[in-house]
Amino acid sequence: MSQRFDGTSSYIATDDLKMAVNAAVTLERPILVKGEPGTGKTQLAIEVATALGKPLHEWHIKSTTKAQQGLYEYDAVARLRDSQLGDDRVHDIANYIVRGKIWDAFASDEQPVLLIDEIDKADIEFPNDLLRELDRMEFFVYETQQLVTAVHRPIIVITSNNEKELPDAFLRRCFFHYIRFPDKETMTSIVDVHFPKLKRELLSEALNAFYKVRDVPGLKKKPSTSELLDWIKLLLAEDIPPEVLRGDDKRKAIPPLYGALLKNEQDVHLFERLVFLDRQSGSR
């Protein structure tokens, strides 16, 4: 049996996430990771590569990305130019085939980790165009009549933000994991990993305040793990004592530096309004 992924010193993986990753690693099938923004989807691939000591290939998808670009591109313009200049390279079409990220990963000498980031950003047919490539781990280069087969089937991590739904045929070929928002316990260990010297007291007060903000109904964008980490960094930089964070006192209910947690103007307004109402009812 191959290596196992157990999280790293900088990444806390829950049991179910470890299981999904290990299943994908063992069976050499792609793993699709979904979840709220800021829960460490992209980070997962980087950490898997680090933990297993494998090279990482990253392919970031944009709305204009085509599936073909991941395989290879034929640079016809360069060839045309070379033919004008009388360059010898022009006789071999292979000189003008530009490798894509998937080809790079397939050609790797040791088993690589391939990250296909934010697959939902691309055109709706994009995943369908990669079915065979991800399934058989091979593709055909028409210009050179060459079949490219993966030397080692790469560990493929695919992330999605749910902007578009993915086709069933594509989903069938993947393992799936939905990164749930971490509970307080997991969150404590995540923060521990990032700020090892953080005072216990400050951490627990910060987490309390954080989950309170998350519980505010009607927020457009709930603060996520990455925002929490930024916020704690700020709290440390400003050297704010834990007592300030304690929300029991109604008059001080706004956590300091909350701009790091709420990124949306409407959310900030809503939050301030709620706190204001809260204070009024508190002073009565």
Added chain:
Amino acid sequence: MLIPFFFMLREGGMKTSITELLTLLEALKRGVAGQSVDDFYFLARAALVKDETELDRFDRIFGAYFKGIEDTLDDLFQDIPEEWLRRQAELNLSEEERAKIEALGGFDELMQALRERLEEQDDRHEGGRKWIGTAGTSPFGAYGYNPEGVRIGQAGSGNRSAVKVWDKRQYRNLDDSIELGTRNIKVALRRLRKFAREGAADQLDLPDTIDKTARNAGLLDIRMVPERHNAVKVLLCLDIGGSMDDHVRICEELFSAARTEFKHLEYFYFHNFIYEAMWKDNRRRHSEKTPTADITHKYGADYKLVFVGDATMSPYEIVYPGGSVEHWNEEPGAVWIKRLLNTYSKAIWLNPEPQSRWDYTPSIKLTQELMEDRMYPLTLAGLDEGIKALA
């Protein structure tokens, strides 16, 4: 092995395929999961569930199957809506019950007591929920049903027993069975796409380059063209408020799907029927109106016009001046829709009401006639037909 479980998943309405089952079996054979039930649950979930909205359903079926309880399957389809329960809980809480909660030492104590009581039951969570649900007068009944169905088991997460992981049903609030997924709508809308070249020339035009190079006696003459863009223009008019409230969700889906599919998409809202003005922001519908005449002037005849509305109202609202329920309209709605249709030759009306009811609603028949029969039900098939009529 696991075949009955597989069929139970299918019966439970999950779209699990044989490929996925085989994947799971292969993973088991390769020893991915150890001997623990927890491991098996995680593995099965990763292999068989591909959508977070189905996680809750999977948890329930998994729980039912591995507890050997078959009859909970029926229960899956008759779930009490959370919202309703939550509201009930708030409404039903009398002064007396509030006092009882206080007596029990506040909510935390209450939850703790509740949890213990749940564990005492032999029946599983499912039954337990009912038990709490029916005991409506007790403080447990009122508040005991936690909307997330989660916190009941939460305190013990340190040493959680195997069954609890799925019995916690953490994914409950993600479960929303969408009948008409946005993906389907998008695929239907793609038919409308019409590509045209506009904007900066940044792509090599190969045929033209070859042609020009040949004419240039073999000296390279590179020709560029703009990239192809979807050039279809759509004017979307959505009915909002009143009888449309039931259909808001389906309209929102259509709208969100439509938004990403076209470069030029303009949308306006109206209430019940089209009159002399429409608006863009429903919150400021009374202050920021756009005159319908301005719309026809501003957006050219090459726009395709799509109405979405149930067309269910009193026929007076369509045919008489002053028929609108909201304001005094000088000219009847029928006149205004005629004007719009005169400008935009490509127009359809999508109706979320079931087609079988159309004949019994005079206002729908009237609208049908005004639209010259270009009314389609807001289903996938209807959308398909409508798009064909537009193209």
